[in-house]
Amino acid sequence: MSSGGTVAGERVYGNKTAAERRHERRQRLLDAGLELFATTGYANTTVQELCGAAGVSARTFYEEFDNREDLLVELHDQLNARAFDTVVTAVAAFPVEQFDQRAAAGVRAYFEVMTADPRWARIALVESVGVNDAVDGHRRAAIDRFAELIDAQLRLTAAEGLIPDRDFALTATGLVGALNELVMTYGSRDDWADVAEAVIAEGTRFVLAVANAS
Secondary structure, eight states, X not given: OOSEEEETTEEEETTEEXXXXXXXXXXXXHHHHHHHIIIIISTTOOHHHHHHHHTOOHHHHXXXXXXXXXXHHHHHHHHHHHHHHHHHHHHHTXXXXXXXXXXXXXXXHHHHHHTSSHHHHHIIIIITTTSOXXXXXXXXXXXXXXXXXXXXXXXXXXXXXXXXXSOOHHHHHHHHHHHHHHHHHHHHOTTHHHHHHHHHHHHXXXXXXXXXXX
């Protein structure tokens, strides 16, 4: 069977369209960035090393990304989007009246995504810190998005009379920081599997404690 042909007018090589091949090359660069940024470190990784690990040319790299920063930002944003969507789904599984369960489910969902792979946690919480204003803007946007979600959930719960009603904006921002600090323990402990449940429980206590403060 020939490897050439057409699909909807698009030339096919190796049973893959040009768009499919480009997607694969881009994914290889993302995979290389995930590995190298999390192990060698963003600051110590060159475009040439990324290309070597991905098996692509420098030309291909610059067809997909403007620079290393652009690749780092995409990895950061992918993880945070995945974590956000997972938290939203987990919280929605319980009615507002079951606030404790909603809080526990949201915290667990966040921790499970953020600690599914130590490389992702390092990129989101270590390697993307202090790179430049553009990357910091993405970090700030992710923090703000989670803070807005927490704020909305607390206001909804307060409207039902389940917790004291007050301004939760600063509380929500503080909770994001506290939860991220707990996630940071993941990368610094060899016994994470043994302490994970305790860390998730502690994160849930934080949420419930500040939510019930008047």
